[in-house]
Structures are given as C-alpha cells and as structure tokens.
Amino acid sequence: MDGRKLIQILWPAFVIAGAAEAVFFTVFDPRDLRLYGEPLEASRTAIYSVGFFALWLVAAASSALTIFFQRTAAEINRCPIPDARDRPVGCPRRADGGTCS
C-alpha cells in the first residue's frame, strides 16, 4: 500500500473520529460506561483518549473498505497481468509497472 492510500484512509477517519468523539462524550460520561458489566477503572482523560483512537480505528476501517471497493472490474479481473502495458485502458495500474498486490 502506498503512502497516498494510507493517508486517504487515515485523514478522513481522523476528522470523523474527532466529531464522533465530541458527540459521544458529550452525551456519555466515561464514568457511566461499563465494560462487560464492570465500571471502567481508568481516568476520564484516559477513556477519552482511548475512545478517540477506537473511533479513529472504526472510521479508518470504513475508509479502507471504500478504497478497497474502488478498484474497477478491469483491475480485479485482469490485474494478475504482470506487464502493466498489457492492462486495459483506464486501469489505474496500467502505467506504473507495479504488480497487483
């Protein structure tokens, strides 16, 4: 995976996680949350922080799926073609000479 795709996954997820964090923790007090029925031991700051990264992870998973599903049919069908020049016109990997992985 190239850096560009990585940031396309992480950056929008970061923005959404920030918004979701604000909404979620405005409504719920970390002290009222329970983990498998047990009250959380950690400080509010710790729960906010861990919560943010959890939300970021969830949002990033969604972005990653978006990127994954963006591959065209041509790419999926014909990507095992090792020589990039033989790939169909419009395939984003046609020019770069890389493999499909």
Added chain:
Amino acid sequence: MNDVNKAAVPSRKPVEVAEQALYEIRKKIYPRAVTGKFASLRWLFVWLTQIVFYGFPWLVWNDRQAVLFDLAARKFYIFGLVFWPQDIVYLTALLIISAYSLFLFTAVAGRVWCGYACPQTVYTEMFLWIEHRVEGDRTARMRLDKEANGTRKIRLKLTKHALWIALALWTGFTFVGYFTPIKPLFQDVVNFSAGGWATFWILFYGFATYGNAGWMREQVCKYMCPYARFQGVMFDPDTLIITYDTQRGEPRGSRNRSADYRAKGLGDCVDCGICVQVCPTGIDIRDGLQYECIGCGACIDGCNQVMAKMGYPKGLIRYSTENALRTQMNSQQIARRAARPRILVYSGILMAVVVIAMVTLYHRIPVKVDVIRDRANTLRGMDEPVVENVYRLQIMNTDELPRQITIRVSGLEGMTIESEAQPLEIRGATNRVVPVRVKVQRAGVEPGSHRIDFTVEARESAPGSQAEPIVIHEKASFVLH
C-alpha cells in the same frame, strides 16, 4: 523583507525539486516573502489570533483559569460562564454561527478565512518567517536545498528544525492547556512529571503543528481541507475574488521600461512571474480562479509593487468580482451588489441564531436538576406498611454563586422525604448528587407507577441577597408493588 524590489530580473525557472509528498508528486514551493497591504493585514491576524491562543489559558477569573475546557471534570469555563454537557445546545448554536459566518464571508469576499485567519495559514506564516530568518530569502533557500550536505547546510537545517520544534511544542502545550489547568501542567512539564496522556497529546498536537506548518503547508489546503472543496458553492458572480485583469494585462510580455509597450501591442503584464513566486500554493492567478487559491492576496501585493516600479497603475491583480470585470464596475457599484438575496439570507439566519443564542444564554436558569430513580431499592419492604423509593438528585449550580438548596416532593397523599439536613449548601460551578428517600403509606395507594414531582428551591447563600429563589420542578415516578 523587500525581496520583490531586490529582484529586478527575477528568474522564472524555479529549481525543480520534486519530492515524493504524501499526496502526489509535489514540486516543493518556495514562497517569496512579500510586503504590502494584504501581507500586513495577514500579520495583523497572526498577531491577533495568536495573542488570543497563547494568552487566554493564562488568564485568571475568580481564582480559576478564565478559559478552561475541563474535560476531566466535564465542565467548560469561559470567563463568567460555566457550561455542562447538558448545555450542548449552546455548542450547537456556536457551530451554526461559525458555519453561517463562514458562508457569509465566503459569499461576500471569497476565502478570507483561508487567507488571513485559518490556523494552517497562520502557522505556515510563522514557520515561513522562521525559515526566512534562518535560511534566507527564496533564492537563498532554493540554493541551499540544491547544495550538497555540508556543515553550513546541516547547521542551518538543524537550527530551523529546532526552532520549528520549539514553537510546535509550545503550541501543543498551549493546546493541552485549554483542556487541563495550564499552570499545574506547566509545573509538571518543567519537572518532567506530566501525566502520560497529557504528555502524549502535547507531543501529538506539537507534531501535527510541525508537520502541517513546516512540511505539508499548501498540501493541507489542497488535499485535506473539506472547506477548500465546497467553498465554491458559496460563490456567485458578485463574490469578491482575487482576479487578474486579463483585458488590461494581455498580451503579457517583458519590455524595456522606457519603450512604448502599447505601440508594441503589449498589455500591462510584464510577465515577471512575481505573482507565481509569492503564491503559497504555487498557482498562476493569471490562469483564472482556481480552487487552490486560498485568497491570501500575496499576488496582489507582489504585482502592485511591480506596477509601481513600472509606473503603471496598481490593481492589475486585485479583489474584484466576475460581474465587475465583465461590465467594468467601479468599487461603489461592486459594494452595492453586496446586498443581494444570498447575502441577505445568510445574514438574516446568522443574526437570528446569534440573537436567539444570546437571549437564551441570558435567561439561562443557573440551577439544573436531574432525578435518577435508584431501581435497586424500589422493591424494599414488600410487606411493610410504608413503601420507600430511593432517588438520586443531581443538582448542578451552573454559575459562580453558592446556593442553598431545599428539596420537597408532592404527588401522593402523605409523602415524606428524607435526605441530609436541609438546606444543602452547593458551591458555585459545582454539582452535587443528593440521595433522597421518599416514603408513603401503602394503604390507600394503588400498586403501579405514580407520577411525583420534586420541587427544588435554590436560594443564593450570600447574606442579604435579595434575589428571588430559583424554583425547579422535576418529575419522577414512584413505584409501588
């Protein structure tokens, strides 16, 4: 800072430094420093916003930090106001106000937010200033980057990055200081005893500042900013934008200052390339309005200096509107077009939300009560003649006056209430959870759920206070099996 004047024959060929940037192959941009009306205006905004940002956490109000978003205590202090999670409607109002202000400014004068007040612009400006002090002007910086690594280059680069990191860390510290009391935090940081999460967020925000303002710069605006993508929908042909006057400028071309350029069929543009060199996003404004343009006005300042040197009138690149350029309007006519329906609607909604928010804030009742019935305790005493329900009353004193609280209950015949000795004292800007037992004789009450009402009366504790007590009614249910 008078770079533009120094460069009589500026080189039009920027050094080709292609770096594999995060988004795409990016040619590194070396913005030339510029002086002029809009550069001064931007510096004014850098000062204003940063005095507020770096200064506010240190202000003291009623013996506490004046502006503190105390996440650990779930209370936001803004001078005399204290906000609780229940006050989220004010946060919503603030967001609506911010959004409509942005719409309004954009519709009137394009991306003024981006050009002058956006943190990305402001910090880039500050980081560029450091870069300029350390590495020199644009040409010097380009030469330095082309040089092989030597002692001088390494020394300059180290100095620049050290200064950048110092500023970034201070920014990160200040940011965290908005969410956790800054004075104890400062002590902790100095003694290397700050908590793990505080340290983490200082470094995180510091790193983001360093990365965004030092390295990413215009890429943040071009690829990461949602506003840059949708600001176009707020534009119309009467929106002020930074434009190049094609009619006046073309055909562009270099010329001798003494030559009669009009006789040679040339326009006013001397094609010096200054407008491109000063542009922080590296575009050519002469190609027309582009989404990369952050509306900073650097090209206007740059071009005006060249025009002055050539003895031509200023404003070849200027703030104007699409309609004004087409029909040759003067500035009064442009100003008159500002009162168009879109602007009036945006202003109307903005004013309405501001007024409503202010009025509700002014009339905000400074005491809030939440009643939570303690379910675990409702079944007590199945066979006893007296039935008891237990409640927890969360009483919030949202402003800074201490108050005395009396709790009464009504709704069922012969109800009695037991709690700690009343009146209860509740300090300013605090909340208190008060457990209350409500009892009623079983005889004469149907089994099931009954609605009851708690009446909470809050009286200012200050002796001699003439203020009317605040009376709050909160309903609850009383369960009898």
